[in-house]
Amino acid sequence: MKLLLSFSKVIMFLSFLYLWSFLGGEVLAQEGPVTVAPELVTGSRLAESLDEVPQATYVITAEEIERSRAKTLSEVLDKIPGISTLRKNSWAQDDSLRMRGVATEVLILVDGVPYYNASYGADMFNVDLRSIPLESVERVEVIKGAGSALYGSMAAAGVINIITKTPDKYKTSIIAEGGSNDWRRYSVSAGIKGDVFDVGIRYNHREEGEVPIRYYNDEVYKALDYDEDSASIALSWGNWRFGADFGSYDSKWEPYKDAVDRYEDDYKRFYLKYADLKNEVIAYAHLIDRKYKGSDDSNNYDGDIWGLEFTQRTSMGDIPLAWGVAYRFEDLSVDDLVIYDNSFKAERHNIAPFVQFSFLLGDTFMDIGLRYENWDVDNGKDESEFAPKISFYRQDASGKLWYLTAGRSFAMPSLYQLYSKSSWHDPNPNLLPEKGWAYDFGIKDPVSKWNINLFYLEMDDKIKWETIDSENFRGRYNNLAEFRSWGIEGQLEKPFTTNLSWINGMTWQKAEEKQTSSDPWRKGGTPQLELYSELNYDNGPWFGSLSAHYYGKREKDNLSGDDRADDDFVTVDAILAYDMENYKITLAAYNIFDEEYIIDTSGYIGPERRVYLTFEHLF
Template sequence: MIRLIRFRCSSHVLVRLGLGALLLALLSSPLPVRGMEVPVVEVTGSRLADQLADLPSQGYVITSADMASRGFQNLQEALDSLPGVSGLVNGAGMAQSKGISIRGMTTETLLLVDGVPFMTSSYGAGAVLGAPFDLRSIPISSVERVEVVKGASSALYGSHGAAGVINVITVKGASGPGGPFQARFTAGSGGYGMGSFSAAAASSSMWARVSYSREEEGEREIRLRGNGLRDFSKDYRSNHYGLSAGSASGRGWEFSSQWGDYSSRWTYDGADNHQDNSYSRVALTVPLGGMKLKGYYGESAKKVFDSSGRSDYRDRNMGLSLEGRGRLWGNGAAYGLEVRRDDSDYLNVDNPWGNNDPYDLKRDGIIAYGETTVPLGDLTADLGLRYERWHVEEGEDQSELAPKVSLYREDSTGRLWYLSAGRFFVMPSFFQIYMPMRSFGEPNYSLRPEKGWSYEGGVKGKDRSWSLGVFYTDVEDKIKYWSDPVTWMGKYVNLDEYRAYGVEGMFRVNLSGEMYYQQGISWTYGEELSGGTWSRSGDPRWDVTGSLNWARGSWGAGVTGRFYGDRAIANNSRGYSDEDLFLVDAFMSYTSKDVTFRLGASNLFDRRYVLDRNGYLTPERRLYISLDARF
């Protein structure tokens, strides 16, 4: 059944959007907004580079045009199309939050929104419980592009940048991709519906933009239980709002804010459960004497209603940074200072087995970092260094020094060859340290950060239409939940070691002026050492994605196939099949002036696979029709 989406807004939200609309009206002018200069955004993975394609690492860009032309319905689907990036397993168990893993690592992946970390501290460990962010808090309609850089990034961005960094750049400026006014509506099977709207205006001195989107989803099967029962997601609802503004020059001040809420209901052993989430992000950047002063605040909250009563989680991060560029011994250099606070609180009530212990914890950090580029004959060296000092409440204070060195050279044919090595660290979450479920767990106040090194080498083609690289990552003190097999009492502990190595690449071939084929491939072998024994991770070793796209005049079409091979479901006591996965998505579109109609299907052949030992399933087939309008 295809459901038409319904829009509902609370009074305080209407007030905020009304203020945004008033700002737009005040800014409206006869100036041609399509020619406005948009704010400058740094390239992810370097504070000095101009293009991500020229970085000495595996990096990928997905633009809003790419996401629209390939029919992606959310950010997780878009990221899942990249080699070595998996969006197979949704996090947070039955609530199905949308996360990803890079090179087999979940907790060790850093999410930035417009260059600012947006991470929670209420996560556990593993693919399901260890996701430090939820991509549902970033509606795809607000995204201008996504930049993904693999390998150690702690020298640039701090904690969590072990597997890589994802930087989501939101739409800015008065024009944006498509026009100052945009609307999108999608209706699909399974009660799916999505609608979004944005409006922008500009004057000679500044621009402003407001946006709203809503998404709904009906009942779907999400889990096959070992006892033969099946669990269902009953429904999902979300609302997302945005308000941003900045100077017309693109190099002055800039303000951005996004906030929203989303809720989900599901069954567990026939009983109804639900979870309510909310989030907000605010950032302000102003020029200061040739440098940039940036202040930011982010908050994520959720209320979980299940058999353990009601559990309230709230995570906040706030900071102030000062960044600049200059010369160091005649070479380009970037540097900065930052102060940051992370805090988290938890409360459990109405628990029939006794309420879990509450906590309200924080940590304060002071950070200094720098990066420079040094010519070495035919080679170029990128040198980065970051120092962080953290005071941790109810835990051990930490100080980390994270260097990164990259060597690269462009040969006479235009190919870029590179080698890089970087140190990384991952701070433990407050939930991991405190472990409030006292009926079966205990705290570990001496829990150490994960640390290690990442090494990469590779080559990129002359026009950067293809790349091939190898990597090796070694993680010391990997954090995992351990429990006694008899008493079930457990806590989060540091493993002896975790390592992952492999190869990945991507190429694009223009088959004609109307058709191109893009292929991504990744082979990753991950394993962990605990108690003197090595065991492989449960992630698929092979991740192969191919996409064929065609466009002629007003018509377009595409098909994408995703293959995940050589799986091994860890601790598979229920005997689920770990067969190879093959999923196919397809779409066709027609554009008339500024309106695009699209008809598509995800999981076209409705193939259902068990993903892990908990019995979670790949999403069932979804048929959808959408309309995009730009005016």
């Protein structure tokens, strides 16, 4: 019945769009030649470039990604102030990050499509970045601060939009790479221009052998094996674009002595988009199948996500206006292969209308964003949330943009948190969403390429793991904690000569949380000080890069007094590349001084020194 009601709402909405079009609203209809519209700007439905968005914004281009010779998205994003990856050793572990002290409450978009899944836990990243290969990425846009007024759940700390390549951006090439820990990568891609539509295709294979990943109780545990295959296809014709991604990765590791755990992950993702100068419609489907075979239990996770979103840019008199509505359906089923009574199936629906408009007050702009979220949860607590956002900003005579932004944020619990049950885990269908506010004040200069930003983020009803029966190790997810984070971020790019440039990033942040309202504030698991510096030399076919990352005053994750993960350290990376007309050769070394450090109080260790040799042939 709930599915029929939600589906009827979507049909009513589409019928309204059709009626608007029939009466002259110009939805999905144009006279004259077809005009392909640019991508919507991340963080705003009205701005024409990231430079106009009144928040701390960063963009990483395809050229910068290729030049970095990074292996994962987290390595690329690690250079952005306020983002901490502290990446774990080995590819057998999920690829994730923290922004402003939180992980779950960061929204990942791919081509504007929300990518959070239905099976994440508390304080965990809501998508595995391994499933987004860098080879298909055209650019990455990072927008700090409240994003729920435009994008809904998960956007408390900010939004990361990953824009994939259109067919004309696909290179026809073959890549072969080898490196430390039996690392191997092979990739092929091609772009084909046709009479009716253009096609981009890509295939990628990665594998890695044994890698030490954890130090615990005076023993070292290892990742035993990693294998990945992924492929994508992109089609474009006129105002239409279609994309599909397929992938499978298999991980094995030692959780403790004389034990082996294994994950088999398969995913399929599709989207179809129409965009003209006024309208954008996107439909998407994510199908995820994960098999976990552990020493204590084994489960199959089957998650399906479907969505549809419409946006129109128009005006109301002299007031620029963007409005739209988003629909999302989530379905998660878990089969416990050991205790069949622990299997479950759950679903929920989300409908969210939104609007953004802008006023000019003298020489200052005021943007207002509003979004109403309605979540229909199967056998659980339905939720409705109103998320406003207001921004004041002005550009001075020198081109600098000054801004002040405040917005409401919230994050829904996952279906896994609501319903998962096992021999050690109780469900909690009455979990509430996390709610809070985010505030930003800053200056950015797109001409001189520097920015500085002050922020404050607070959240109530933070979802944490609660132990119910310590003797039998039983617990559940519950709304226990309060969280707050404040600090300052900044970045400066400085060209010394036509061949030599310097990039510096800095973050000081204080992340704290309470386990309950009566507890004292405690450190929230984030380095308090991060400094990043990168020196690049580009001269003809030669390119070289030397970068250093400093982590200081690292925070503890628990209350036990364990001083692990509390030491300061510096990692240094180096790249040397030679680019010819049809060939590219790269030698890359990461953590070249083999700095040893513990990532967290669970004993996970950072990546040891690694060296990679890459050969690419262009056709």
